[in-house]
Amino acid sequence: RCGSGSDDDESNDTPEGRRAARKRKVLEQINETFAAEVAAATTARQKPKRVIKLPDEPDVSEDGVITISLRTPIGTICQRRFYNCDTIQCLLDYITTQGFSQTRYTVSTSYPRTLLENPCNSFSDYNFGKRVTLNIEEKD
Numbered sequence: 001r002c003g004s005g006s007d008d009d010e011s012n013d014t015p016e017g018r019r020a021a022r023k024r025k026v027l028e029q030i031n032e033t034f035a036a037e038v039a040a041a042t043t044a045r046q047k048p049k050r051v052i053k054l055p056d057e058p059d060v061s062e063d064g065v066i067t068i069s070l071r072t073p074i075g076t077i078c079q080r081r082f083y084n085c086d087t088i089q090c091l092l093d094y095i096t097t098q099g100f101s102q103t104r105y106t107v108s109t110s111y112p113r114t115l116l117e118n119p120c121n122s123f124s125d126y127n128f129g130k131r132v133t134l135n136i137e138e139k140d
Contacts, residue, residue: 052093057081066123069133070095070107082123089119091134100136107134 058065058081068091070078078098082090092102107116109126110133116126 052096054093054097055083055086055090058083065130066128067131068123068128069131070098071133071135072098072100073105073136073138084124084128085122087119088116088121088123091116091123092119095136104139105136106139108137109134 060067060081062083064084065081066084067079067081070080072078078095080094088107091107095105095107096102108114109116114126116134
């Protein structure tokens with residue numbers, strides 16, 4: 001050993017050294033336990049992400065098909081075909097794939113302005129016809 005040896009607080013050969021080593025070990029265990037608890041709490045708060053699977057886009061010549069044009073807040077227009085029996089959730093999933101999060105954006109008709117809030121409703125519930133233009137808007 002270098003130095004005086006017997007005056008070293010870190011040495012396990014003295015009562016002070018053994019106490020310091022025990023204290024370090026206890027503090028390390030507390031830190032490890034705390035880190036594990038924080039990691040577990042963070043994981044528990046995070047919702048598992050839902051994988052978006054859009055239904056296949058129907059052919060324009062098929063029966064019961066609606067063409068939806070979406071005006072976006074940035075001025076672009078997105079267009080896609082759905083079946084009349086598809087739900088609003090399919091449309092919300094589609095806008096998510098276009099970069100508009102369902103938590104920040106909603107879809108509405110122009111006039112009379114109606115929010116399409118119930119994801120379980122189908123397009124036929126709104127009597128849109130064969131073509132409709134809807135608006136993607138930021139939620140308040």
